Amino acid sequence: MPATTVSSRISVKNILFTTDFSEASAAALPYVRALAKWFGAKVVIAHSAPPLAALALPLDPIPLEMDLEWESAQSQMKDFIRTNPLPGLESLAIVCRGEIGNTLADMVERHAIDLVVVGTRGREGVRKLVLGSGAEQIFRRASCPVLAVGPNVKRSEVEFESWKHILFATDFSEGSLRALPYALSIAEENQAQLTMAHMVSLVPMLRQNSVEAAAKQRLLALLPPDAANWCTADCVVRFEFPSDGILRIAEQRGADLIVMGVHKTNAPRASSHIPWAIAYEVVCHAKCPVLTVRG
Numbered sequence: 001m002p003a004t005t006v007s008s009r010i011s012v013k014n015i016l017f018t019t020d021f022s023e024a025s026a027a028a029l030p031y032v033r034a035l036a037k038w039f040g041a042k043v044v045i046a047h048s049a050p051p052l053a054a055l056a057l058p059l060d061p062i063p064l065e066m067d068l069e070w071e072s073a074q075s076q077m078k079d080f081i082r083t084n085p086l087p088g089l090e091s092l093a094i095v096c097r098g099e100i101g102n103t104l105a106d107m108v109e110r111h112a113i114d115l116v117v118v119g120t121r122g123r124e125g126v127r128k129l130v131l132g133s134g135a136e137q138i139f140r141r142a143s144c145p146v147l148a149v150g151p152n153v154k155r156s157e158v159e160f161e162s163w164k165h166i167l168f169a170t171d172f173s174e175g176s177l178r179a180l181p182y183a184l185s186i187a188e189e190n191q192a193q194l195t196m197a198h199m200v201s202l203v204p205m206l207r208q209n210s211v212e213a214a215a216k217q218r219l220l221a222l223l224p225p226d227a228a229n230w231c232t233a234d235c236v237v238r239f240e241f242p243s244d245g246i247l248r249i250a251e252q253r254g255a256d257l258i259v260m261g262v263h264k265t266n267a268p269r270a271s272s273h274i275p276w277a278i279a280y281e282v283v284c285h286a287k288c289p290v291l292t293v294r295g
Contacts, residue, residue, distance in 0.1 A: 010185040012039040016113040018046050018100060018138065021076045028119035028149040029084050030160035031289060035115065035147070036089045038189055043091040044111050045081065048100045049073040070097070101137030108143055116142045119149045120283065145182060145293045150283045163256040165193045169246045172198065172218060175263025175295020180222060182293055183259040187231040194233040195253050196222065199245040212237045243281040256288050263295030 017032045019025040036043050049069055073095045081093055092111075096103045107113065118138055138146055168183035170176045187194040196219040203211050219235040227233055238245040250258055262279045283290045 009188065010181055012041045012114045014044060014111055014113050014115075015039075015041045016044045016046060016107060016111065016116045018048075018104075018116065018118050019080060020047065021080050022119070022121070024121045024149075024151060025119040026080075026084055027153065028117050028147070028289075031147060031149060032117050033086060033089065034160050034162070035117070036086070041114070043086055043089055044107070044113065045077070045091060045093045046103075046107055047073055047077055047080075047095050048103050049095060049097050070095075099137070101141050104138060104141050105143070114144055116144060116146045117149075118146065121151050143294065145179075145291055147289055147291045148283045149289045150286055152285055152287050153289060154287055162190045163192055164190060165195070165253055165255050165257075166190075167195045167197060167246070167250050167253060167255040167258045169197045169199070169242070169249075169258065169260040170219075170222075171242070173261070173263060173295065176261030177222070178295050179259050179261040179291070179293035182291060184224065184227070184231075186257065186259070186291075187233075192231055192256075193253075194227075194231045195236055195249065195255070196220075196233060197236045197238070197246065197249050199242040200237060200239050201241060203239055208239060243278045243285075246278075246282050247285055250286055250288060258282060258286055258288060258290045260290065260292055261295045262292045 012035065015032060015036055017028065032043055035041065077093050077095050094107070096107070104116075108116070116138060138148075163186060166183055166187045168180065170180070183194065186192070198215045198219060200211055200215065215237040216235045219237075223233055236249055238249065240248065246258065246260070249255070260279060260282070262276055279290070279292050283292075
């Protein structure tokens with residue numbers, strides 16, 4: 001496989017931070033602040049109020065000043081901004097009506113969003129994924145990368161400043177490799193340790209050495225020629241189920257960020273959710289944020 005190089009650093013001009021005003025949501029704010037400072041980006045803080053219930057008889061819309069849910073959402077947004085300031089950053093707060101999955105595309109397009117940041121409780125893991133969670137809807141529908149801060153991310157009173165160890169996980173598909181420029185650019189930004197990882201399953205033990213060697217060569221080929229000037233990189237190949245292997249490597253290496261692509265497969269419809277389920281499973285259990293890039 002030919003080497004993949006990054007011709008320029010990624011550009012992030014507008015960050016969308018979605019919030020439901022919960023503690024899980026607020027836990028993502030240190031990352032919003034840091035990323036906005038690194039890239040000189042504008043922050044759009046958005047909340048989606050519940051959609052209006054359908055009525056049997058058509059009626060005139062309720063005036064906004066009489067819509068209690070709307071007024072409550074506006075009040076919560078003001079309180080959230082007051083208690084979670086973004087000093088020195090350009091920001092805009094918006095409240096819209098509807099499910100986040102339905103309003104997301106419009107917000108991304110209208111505000112030219114380059115990155116979405118979301119904090120998620122992830123309480124029910126893949127079972128909640130099947131039922132449809134807010135974070136999962138964002139994974140599926142955001143046309144730009146999504147940084148998810150899950151429930152197991154270590155909390156600290158110290159403001160987040162940088163990522164020192166980046167884990168990039170790939171299956172070598174075109175979709176997953178769309179995440180590579182983000183891993184490389186963030187590693188360069190932080191002069192970080194970069195671990196390139198690939199998970200392999202269902203390989204006979206007699207073939208594992210040769211498969212591992214070939215996979216490591218493919219991983220090394222993904223690094224730009226000058227990578228050694230701005231990061232320390234190593235390659236890891238594991239014979240495990242993807243989400244288990246990614247989480248295990250992240251734990252062992254003390255990863256500060258996991259970067260991975262999410263994409264659809266050509267598999268039958270019944271298994272078409274598998275890549276998304278893997279990403280969501282990683283988010284739910286990782287002790288660091290996860291950056292997913294849509295393929």
